[in-house]
Amino acid sequence: MSAEIEAKIIKIVSDQLNVDEGEINPDSSFVDDLGADSLDTVELVMAFEEEFGVEIPDEDAEGIQSVQNAIDYIAAKAE
Amino acid sequence: MSDSKTALVTGASRGIGFVVASKLAEAGFNLAICGTRQETIDQAAEKIRAASGVEVLARAVDVSDREQIQGFVQETAKHFGSLNVMVNNAGITRDNLSMRMKEDEWNAVIDTNLSSVFNAMQAALKPMMRARGGRIINISSVVAGMGNPGQLNYCASKGGVEAMTRSLAREVGSRNITINAVAPGFIATDMTADLGDDAHAKLSEQIPLGRLGQPEDIAAAVCFLASDSAGYITGHVLHVNGGMYM
Numbered sequence: 001m002s003a004e005i006e007a008k009i010i011k012i013v014s015d016q017l018n019v020d021e022g023e024i025n026p027d028s029s030f031v032d033d034l035g036a037d038s039l040d041t042v043e044l045v046m047a048f049e050e051e052f053g054v055e056i057p058d059e060d061a062e063g064i065q066s067v068q069n070a071i072d073y074i075a076a077k078a079e
Numbered sequence: 080m081s082d083s084k085t086a087l088v089t090g091a092s093r094g095i096g097f098v099v100a101s102k103l104a105e106a107g108f109n110l111a112i113c114g115t116r117q118e119t120i121d122q123a124a125e126k127i128r129a130a131s132g133v134e135v136l137a138r139a140v141d142v143s144d145r146e147q148i149q150g151f152v153q154e155t156a157k158h159f160g161s162l163n164v165m166v167n168n169a170g171i172t173r174d175n176l177s178m179r180m181k182e183d184e185w186n187a188v189i190d191t192n193l194s195s196v197f198n199a200m201q202a203a204l205k206p207m208m209r210a211r212g213g214r215i216i217n218i219s220s221v222v223a224g225m226g227n228p229g230q231l232n233y234c235a236s237k238g239g240v241e242a243m244t245r246s247l248a249r250e251v252g253s254r255n256i257t258i259n260a261v262a263p264g265f266i267a268t269d270m271t272a273d274l275g276d277d278a279h280a281k282l283s284e285q286i287p288l289g290r291l292g293q294p295e296d297i298a299a300a301v302c303f304l305a306s307d308s309a310g311y312i313t314g315h316v317l318h319v320n321g322g323m324y325m
Contacts, residue, residue: 039254043208 002075005052009070012047016040026068041065048074083133085159086305087111087152089142089199090169092119094268095218098294099166099301104131106302108164111155113140134159142169142195143187152202162206164305167196168218170236172270174229185232192236193243200247204256212255216304217244218297219262221320237262241316248314257313261300264320266292287322 006026014021017034030036030044045061048054048070054077056064064070086103090096092114100112104127112127114120117139124137136158142148156162170192173184196217207213222230223237241260248258265271265282271291274282283290300319303309318324 037253039208039251046205 002071005074005078006067006071008051009048009067009074012051013044013067013070016044016047024067026071027066029066031065044070052077083107083109084163085109085111085155085161086164086166087113087155087162087203088166088168089113089140089148089195092116092123094270095263095266095294095297096166096168097123098298099168101127101130102295102298102302103164103166103305104133104135106305107133108305109134109159111136111138111151111159113138113142113151113169115139115141142199143190145194145198148195148198149202152199156203156206161210162203162213163210164214164216165199165203166216166218166301166305167199167240169195170218170220170233172230172233174233176229177231180232188232188236189239192233193239196240197243200243200258204251207256208251208254213257214305214309215244215247215256215258216301217241217258217260218301219244219260219316221262221264221318221324223262223316224318225324244316245314252313257304257310259304259309259312259314260316261297261304262316262318262320263297264292264318264323266294266297268294285323286320290321292319292321 010021010024013024017036017040019034028034030041045056045064049056052074064073086108088096088100091100091112100110104110110133112120112124112135120137120139124135128135138151140147140151171188173188175184200215203215217240219240220237222234223241226234244258244260279291296319300317
């Protein structure tokens with residue numbers, strides 16, 4: 001389950017930020033490592049919401065700064 | 080169908096909105112148009128289809144209702160698979176001297192003219208950001224800049240629209256989305272017909288070009304801002320007013 005979530009998240013991040021999937025690690029920070037700007041981070045959260053059918057409130061979205069953050073958040077929501 | 084572009088126009092049953100929609104159709108855009116009543120917006124759609132042959136989606140929408148206007152924007156993007164241009168034109172007046180203005184006159188104008196534009200733009204950003212491009216054109220008014228006695232609510236709403244236009248232009252410029260406004264002067268429509276012939280004659284005296292404008296004058300400005308030629312213009316308010324305010 002978690003591996004599946006990770007793969008989907010990496011795919012979304014790759015599409016959104018136009019970065020090769022190979023360059024994306026769980027530790028990658030969207031802004032610091034992958035060059036996301038503030039609009040990108042909003043779009044990423046929107047894309048996660050769509051892909052996983054969840055609603056991510058603003059206060060939670062602020063905590064999703066890296067690929068691992070996103071995996072953990074979605075995994076927790078899925079439980 | 081997928082290679083033709085889509086434009087959404089609010090308040091398109093008549094007046095400026097109808098002519099704007101017609102001219103965008105002539106320019107080849109498929110259209111999503113809305114008005115207050117289904118019957119009148121259907122009639123407008125039929126005229127446009129007959130004249131230009133484009134696809135027209137017509138809906139009755141209360142733009143002051145956040146769910147309705149956002150739903151219409153989302154339906155448009157889904158139906159056509161894209162949303163390239165959005166023209167926020169729907170507007171009302173509830174004129175009164177400020178000392179006598181009722182709370183509902185204030186609220187109705189702010190909800191319909193200002194909040195609706197925010198709600199529509201918010202919904203449009205999603206497909207436009209995804210497409211890495213889009214054009215939003217908000218219809219303001221000359222009175223946003225110059226003020227007008229008896230129209231404090233209307234002036235406030237249009238001033239707000241111009242401020243939002245600049246603000247959003249800064250936010251989403253990096254995504255190749257441009258946000259501009261067109262500020263009509265006095266245009267010969269139902270909205271100004273209420274004023275009467277005497278008022279029209281007096282108004283014309285204040286206009287260097289000596290006449291009221293026509294909806295086509297506004298439509299031409301909107302079509303320009305929607306065109307590829309206007310790609311480097313954003314955050315701008317284009318005044319189309321015969322020189323009455325400069």
